Amino acid sequence: MISLLLILIPLLTGLTAFFIRNEKTVRSWVLFSTVITLAVSILGLTVLKEEKYLQYQADWLPALGSSFYVKLDGMGQLLCLLTAVSYPIIFIATWNTSYKKAHNFFALMLLAQVGLMGVFLAMDALLFYFFWELALIPMYFLCSQWGGERRIQVTFKFFIYTFVGSLLMLIGIIYLQSKTADHSFSINLFYELQTQLSGKTQSCLFWLFFIAFAIKMPIFPLHTWQPDTYEQAPTATTMVLSGVMVKMGLLGLIRWLLPVLSVGAYQWSDIIPPMALIGLIYASLIAIRQDNIKRLIAYSSIAHIGLMCAAAFSVNIYGMQGVIIQMFSHGINIIGLWIAVEIIERRYAVVQLSGLGGLAQKAPALTIFFVIIALANIALPLTNAFVGEFLMFNGIIQINSNFYVWFVVMAGMGIILSAVYTLNMIRKIFYGKAVSVGNAIDISFNEKLALGVIVILIFVLGVYPQPMLDMSHGFSDGIINKVNIIHYTGRQ
C-alpha cells in the first residue's frame, strides 16, 4: 500500500497541477503534495514496516507475463526516501524562482517524481522499463522548455543518449523474459536465470544492460551529455537529475544487473571498475580546470558516481552497503551544492569562478552552509559522505581482483583531487578580493530552511549512520549472496 501511494500521490497531484493556473497556488499545491509523499515514505520506514504494507501486486498484462508489482526493499526505501526528501527541499529552495507557465513546470516535476519512484519500486522488468522511460519524458520537456540558451540541442543529446541505452536494455529484458521458466518479467524469476544462461550469453547480455545504466549514471566514456545538460537545465531540474536520477543507473546495476547476470558481470569485472576509476580521475582533473561552477559540480558528480560504480563491482558487504548509503548521501550533498549555486547565480548573475570572490564578507550565512556541504562532498569525517566512502574503500580493497592495489590507488587519487577542486572552489567564491558583487545580500529564510535541513542531515547521518546501515544491510546481504553463488563456485 505504501509503495502504491508513493507512486499515486505525485501522479494524481501532478496531473491536477496542470490545471492550476495561479502560480502561487500551484507552488503551494506541489509543496503540499511532496510533503505528503515524504510523510508516507517516513511512515513506511517507521510505523507500517510489515511486508504487507510495503508491497503491492496487481494484474497488468497477463498475456505478456507482466504484472504491476511494486515493493519497498532496503535500497528502494533509501532511494524513495531520498526522492521524497529532496523534492520538498528543492521546492522550498527555489520558492522565489519564477517560471513561465509555472503550472506546467511543477506538474512535469511531479510526473518525473512518479517515474523515479516507480523505477525504485518496480519488481517487474517491464514495469521497470516503463518507469525508466517515464522519468525521462518530463525531464526532456523540463530541460528544453525552461533551460538555458543552448537547451534544445543539449537536451536532445541527453534524450537520444539515454533513449538508445534504454532500448538496448529493452532487448536484454525481452531476451531474459523469453528464457524464464514461465515467460514472466518478475524479478524473482530473473534471479533464477543466472544458473541457466551460459557464460557467453551472459557476457553479451551484460553489455545490453550495462550501456543503459552507464549512460544514466554516467560512466566514462558515456558521460558527455551530462555536463552540458546540468549546465543548461533549470536548476531545480538539475537538482533532480543529479541528486536523484543518476541513482537510477546505480540501482539498475545493483538490483537488475549484478544478481541476474552475475557470470557476465564477473567476466567483465576487470574491465568495468578500472573504466569507472579512470573516469573518476579524468572527471576530477577536468573539474580542477573548470571556471564555470555548474560544470565543476557536474564533473565532480561524474567522479563520485565513478567511485560508486567501481565499489558496486566489489561485490562484498562493505562495498555494497557503502554504495547504497553513498547514493543517499551524494544525493543530499549535491542538491545542497546546487541550491548554493542557484543562490549565487540568482543574486549575482555570475557562475564563473573568475567573476566571483570575497562573498564571505557579504553573505556569511551562505558561506557557512556552503563550506559545510562542500566538505561533506569531499567526505570529511563526521559528515554523511564519509561513512559511505569509508565503506566503499573497504569494499574496493577487498575486491576480488588481481589489480586491487591499483584500484585503491586510483580511488585514493580521486579523493585527493576532489579535495583540490572543492577547496579551490570555496576559496575562489568566498575568499580573496571581493569582485564587483554589487548589492550583495545574504540568503533569505526559505533558502536557510532548505540548506539548514541538508546540513542537519549531513551531520546526523555522519555521526549516527546506524539507521541507514540497518536499512541497507539485509538487502545488500541478499544481493551479495545471489551474486556469490556463482563467483565462489566458479573460482575454485
Next chain:
Amino acid sequence: MNALILSAVLGVVMMFSGIVFKDKKTIRLVGIGGMIALLVVNMLEMGGTVFFNVDAKGMIVFDRFALLFDTIAILSALFYLLLSARDMEKVGINYSEYLALIFFILCGITLTSSFRSLLILFLGIEIISIPLYILTGSDKKNLKSNEAGLKYFLLGAFSTGLMLMGMALVYGAQGSFETTKINLWSGTPSPLLIAGMILLLFSMSFKVSVAPFHFWTPDVYDGAPTVFTSFMATIVKAAVFIAFIRLFDEAFGQLQPKWQLLVAILIAATLFIGNITAVFQQSVKRMLAYSSIAQAGFMMFSIFAMNSDAKEGLLLYVTAYSLATIGIFAVLIKMKDYTFEGFNGLAKSQPLLAATTTIFLLSLAGIPLTAGFLSKFYMLKASLTTGNNLWLVIFAVLMAAISVYYYFRVIQAMYFKESNEQQQPAEITPAFKWTLVTLSGIILLLGIFPNLLLSWYYF
C-alpha cells in the same frame, strides 16, 4: 461478410448521393453515417450475427483475425472521416465520388483480410489499388498530383504483373489457388513454388513500400492530396500487411526457412533507408512518407517471426500506427506551411493540437505508455522468440532511436521555438479537437491496456 457487402453498397450509395444532395454537408453526414453503420454491422458479425450468408466456396473465410482487423480498419476510417472529411472538399469538385472510392477501398480491404484463395487476394489488392490511383491524381490541376498518380499507376501495374506471375507459378507448382493447399507438400519444395513465392514476396513488399521496392512511396505520398495520403499511408498499408501475413502464414508457412533470411534483409534495408532518409527531410509530409517506410520495416518483423505474438503484435501495431498517423496528418492538413518551421510555436496558438500531436509522435517513436511502444515491443518479442537474430533486433532499436530524432523535431518546433509570424491554423472546430483528444486517449489507453483490443482476438 456483412462489411464486405455493405461497404460495396455504401460505395454505390455515395456515388448517387452526389446527384441527390447538392449540399456537401449532407453528403459528408451520409458518409459518416454509412461508416458508423459499417462499423456496427461488422461488430455484430464479431458477436455472431451474420446478415448475408453467401456461399463463397471456401474462398473467403471471415475468422477472428479478419473480423478484428476489419473493425480496426473501419474504426480508423471513421476517425479519418471525422477528422478530414471536410478537407476533401478542397481537393476538387467530385466530393461524393471521393467518399464512394473510400468505401470501395474498404470493400477491397475486407477481401484482403479474409481471402483463402489467391484469386480473392488479387481481386482485393486491385479493388484497393485502382481507387487509390484515382485519389492520388484527384487534384487535377496540380502537376505534382498528376505525376504522383501516373507514377503510382505505372509502378503499381508493374507490381501487379509480378504478383500475377507469382500466382501463376504457384498454381503451376501446386495445382490450386487455395492457400491451405499450397502449403501442403513434403520433401523438397518445387523450384516453381519457390520462384512464385519470391515474386509474391516482392510484389507485396512493393505494396507496403518495403525497401528496395519503396521508391514510389515518397513521391506518391508527397504528390497526392494530403487528405488521401493520410488514408493511403495508414489504413491501406495496414490492410496489405494483414494480407501479407495471412498469405505467408497460410500458403508459405512451410517455406519459412527459405524466406526468413530474405525478409531479414528486407527489414534491415527498409529500416535503414526509411530512418536515415527521414532525418534529412525538410517537409513534415515527406518526413511522414519516409517514416511510414521505416514503420513498415518494423511491421515486417511480424512476417519475419510469424508466430502468435507476431499476429497479435501486428494487429496492435497497425492500430497504433494508423490512429497516430491519421491524427498527425489531420493536424498537418490544417497547417499552411508543411515544413518543420511551419509547426513553430503551435503549442502557443493551439495548445490542444500540439499536445495531441505530441502524443501521436511519441507513439510513433515508441515511447512507453503509448500504444506505439507496446506494438514495437510485441514485434521485438516475437522475433526474439524465433531465435538467432539478435543482430537484427539490435539494429532495429538503433534505427528506432534515430527515428526519435525526426519525430522530436516536430515536438521541438511546436514547443520550444517561437513562430515568426502569426501562423494560425485554419478553422479548428471544437468537434475536430475532441476527435483528436479521443484519438490520443485511445492511444494512451492501448499503451497501458493492450488487452482492450487484443482480447477481441480470442473472444
